[in-house]
Amino acid sequence: xxxxxxxxxxxxxxxxxxxxxxxxxxxxxxxxxxxxxxxxxxxxxxxxxxxxxxxxxxxxxxxxxxxxxxxxxxxxxxxxxxxxxxxxxxxxxxxxxxxxxxxxxxxxxxxxxxxxxxxxxxxxxxxxxxxxxxxxxxxxxxxxxxxxxxxxxxxxxxxxxxxxxxxxxxxxxxxxxxxxxxxxxxxxxxxxxxxxxxxxxxxxxxxxxxxxxxxxxxxxxxxxxxxxxxxxxxxxxxxxxxxxxxxxxxxxxxxxxxxxxxxxxxxxxxxxxxxxxxxxxxxxxxxxxxxxxxxxxxxxxxxxxxxxxxxxxxxxxxxxxxxxxxxxxxxxxxxxxxxxxxxxxxxxxxxxxxxxxxxxxxxxxxxxxxxxxxxxxxxxxxxxxxxxxxxxxxxxxxxxxxxxxxxxxxxxxxxxxxxxxxxxxxxxxxxxxxxxxxxxxxxxxxxxxxxxxxxxxxxxxxxxxxxxxxxxxxxxxxxxxxx
Numbered sequence: 001x002x003x004x005x006x007x008x009x010x011x012x013x014x015x016x017x018x019x020x021x022x023x024x025x026x027x028x029x030x031x032x033x034x035x036x037x038x039x040x041x042x043x044x045x046x047x048x049x050x051x052x053x054x055x056x057x058x059x060x061x062x063x064x065x066x067x068x069x070x071x072x073x074x075x076x077x078x079x080x081x082x083x084x085x086x087x088x089x090x091x092x093x094x095x096x097x098x099x100x101x102x103x104x105x106x107x108x109x110x111x112x113x114x115x116x117x118x119x120x121x122x123x124x125x126x127x128x129x130x131x132x133x134x135x136x137x138x139x140x141x142x143x144x145x146x147x148x149x150x151x152x153x154x155x156x157x158x159x160x161x162x163x164x165x166x167x168x169x170x171x172x173x174x175x176x177x178x179x180x181x182x183x184x185x186x187x188x189x190x191x192x193x194x195x196x197x198x199x200x201x202x203x204x205x206x207x208x209x210x211x212x213x214x215x216x217x218x219x220x221x222x223x224x225x226x227x228x229x230x231x232x233x234x235x236x237x238x239x240x241x242x243x244x245x246x247x248x249x250x251x252x253x254x255x256x257x258x259x260x261x262x263x264x265x266x267x268x269x270x271x272x273x274x275x276x277x278x279x280x281x282x283x284x285x286x287x288x289x290x291x292x293x294x295x296x297x298x299x300x301x302x303x304x305x306x307x308x309x310x311x312x313x314x315x316x317x318x319x320x321x322x323x324x325x326x327x328x329x330x331x332x333x334x335x336x337x338x339x340x341x342x343x344x345x346x347x348x349x350x351x352x353x354x355x356x357x358x359x360x361x362x363x364x365x366x367x368x369x370x371x372x373x374x375x376x377x378x379x380x381x382x383x384x385x386x387x388x389x390x391x392x393x394x395x396x397x398x399x400x401x402x403x404x405x406x407x408x409x410x411x412x413x414x415x416x417x418x419x420x421x422x423x424x425x426x427x428x429x430x431x432x433x434x435x436x437x438x439x440x441x442x443x444x445x446x447x448x449x450x451x452x453x454x455x456x457x458x459x460x461x462x463x464x465x466x467x468x469x470x471x472x473x474x475x476x477x478x479x480x481x482x483x
Contacts, residue, residue: 104163108159108160108163111156112156112160112440113411113439113440114440115156115440116153116156116440116460116461116462117367117370117440117461118369119149119152119153119156119461119462120369120370120373120440120461120462120463121367121369121370121372121373122145122149122462123146123149123150123153123462123464124370124373124374124376124377124462124463124465125369125372125373125376126142126145126146126149127146127464127465128373128376128377128380128465129142130142130143130146131380153462158301158302158305159301161301161305162301162304162305162308165305165308165309170312172215172216172219172312172313173216173218174214174215174216174336175214175215175216175217176212176213176214176338177212177213177214177215177217177220177338178211178212179205179209179210179211179212179213179244180205180211182217182220182221183203183205183224183242183244184203185221186203186221186224186225186228186242187201187202187203187242189225190225190228190229190232193229193232194232194240197232197235197236198237199232199235199237199238199239199240200238200239200240201228201232201239201240201241202239202240202241202242203241203242203243203244204241204242204243204244205244205245206244206245206246208245208246209244209245209246209262210260210337210338212338213260213262213335213336213337213338214335214336214337214338215313215333215335215336216313219309219312219313220313220333222305222306222309223306223309223310223317223331224242224264224266226302226303226305226306227266227303227306227329228240228242228266229302230302230303230329231266231267231268231270231327231329232268234268234270234271234327235268235269235270235271235326236270236271237269238268238269238270238326239268239269240266240267240268240269241265241266241267241268242264242265242266243264243265243267244262244263244264244265245262245263246260246261246262246263247261247262247263247332258336258337259334259335259336259337260334260335260337261314261315261332261333261334261335262332262333262335263330263331263332264330264331264332264333265328265329265330266328266329266330267326267327267328268326268327268328269325269326270326270327271323271324272321272322272323272324272325272326272327273319273321273323273327274323278319278321281303281319282303282304282307282317303317306331310331310332310333313333313334314332314333314334315331315332315333315334316331316332317329317330317331318330318331357382358382358383358384359383359384359404359405359472359476360383360384360386360402360403360404360405361378361383361384361385361386361403361404361405361406361407361472362386362388362394362397362398362402362403362405362406362407363375363378363385363386363387363388363406363407364388364389364390364391364393364394364406364407364408364409364412364417364420365387365389365407365409365412365438366389366390366409366411366412366413367409370409370461371387371389373463374407374438374463374468375387377463377465377468378468380465381465381468381469381472383472386402386403389412389413390412390413390414390415391412391413391414391415391416391417391419391420392414392415392420394406394408394412394415394417394420394424395415395420395423395424395427398420398424398428398433398435399424399427399428401430403433404434404476405433405434405435405436405472405475405476406424406433406434406435406436407436407438408420408421408435408436408437408438408455409438409439410437410439410440410446410450411439411440417437417439417450417453418449418450418453419453421435421437421450421453421454421455422453422454424454425453425454434456434457434475434476435454435455435456436455436456436457436458436459436471436472436475437450437455437457437458437459438459438461438463439458439459439460439461440460440461446458446460447460456475457471457474457475459471
């Protein structure tokens with residue numbers, strides 16, 4: 001036992017041993033029983049003292065341990081309580097974030113609808129006015145108004161796109177396309193802007209790039225239009241070029257792989273970007289020059305949206321620039337390989353109906369300005385038009401059998417366009433009346449909801465006449481038209 005080795009016990013044993021020795025050495029007459037007894041008592045007292053001291057120490061240690069256990073238990077209970085409160089706070093924050101996201105989505109949907117509805121009137125009536133014989137000055141004014149309306153619509157689209165991307169609600173819809181035709185369209189579209197600033201705009205595609213690829217043409221066009229427009233805006237002299245080639249090191253372009261990585265470069269001779277600014281130009285709401293004296297406008301969302309879209313296409317957007325010399329915005333993207341024998345879209349799609357191809361069109365629209373816009377567009381294409389302003393009126397008119405096609409707004413009084421379409425489909429017995437959804441709702445899921453309700457096509461506002469004619473041409477076969 002450990003207590004046997006204590007200094008006190010060793011001293012007591014030494015004293016007792018000395019007393020025994022002394023008693024043994026004393027002459028016999030002096031030897032008495034008191035000496036051994038005193039030694040035993042001395043030894044016993046020493047042992048008792050040592051044991052008592054050890055007991056007191058053990059008791060004190062036990063009290064210390066109990067106090068430590070109680071303290072640690074209290075601390076653990078406090079920590080558990082704090083973790084519980086933190087978890088509850090996190091759950092509340094998560095719920096609030098979901099609520100905020102839902103409110104944000106609802107707000108964006110309402111903003112989109114409320115802005116696109118009057119924009120439909122502005123753009124539609126401007127387009128109709130530009131088709132009239134006008135003095136040169138009036139035509140120039142209308143072109144400026146039309147261009148300004150397009151810029152306003154682009155701002156709205158940028159805000160909606162960045163919100164959809166951040167919420168993970170933007171999807172790609174890949175189809176077969178002719179890449180060279182797409183680039184030609186982009187160059188054709190932006191050439192007037194380039195010529196207005198005496199800039200040369202061109203596109204070059206490497207001969208090894210396949211003729212047809214699979215991608216989302218809308219989003220690819222959005223990225224390229226953004227990059228080229230940005231280069232045109234910041235280039236005062238020289239040129240802007242689009243260069244497309246396969247990514248090196250992936251094998252020959254005619255290999256049997258299902259996919260190919262392509263590199264797109266937009267090269268300009270503009271003002272360039274300082275090194276310290278290059279790292280932040282792809283951040284949302286950021287502009288290289290955000291001062292009140294900046295020369296170039298914009299929301300600061302275009303490059304951020306382009307970068308996110310490129311990431312969705314399996315690539316990365318980057319910039320190389322020298323201030324005062326120019327910039328190269330490049331990105332890689334993953335494309336599927338399409339069949340070279342795939343037929344391009346019919347040239348007739350999107351063309352106005354010719355004379356003698358009149359349709360009886362029912363238009364369900366409650367906004368007076370939009371009624372006027374679509375009515376004038378249809379009349380100019382030679383169609384007869386009947387108007388209704390509520391979903392209930394649309395159902396009764398559609399079931400009368402007097403129409404070839406319905407243009408159905410979604411947001412209407414009494415019964416919305418989705419409900420009206422469902423009821424028409426449920427009650428229709430004689431064939432299938434084509435229904436085209438025409439709506440200012442342009443967020444993710446709006447198109448799907450229209451098609452699920454039974455609509456055949458979906459047109460977001462603002463409507464262009466060529467898009468309206470295209471939808472009518474697809475919805476009503478030639479044999480179903482009035483000749």
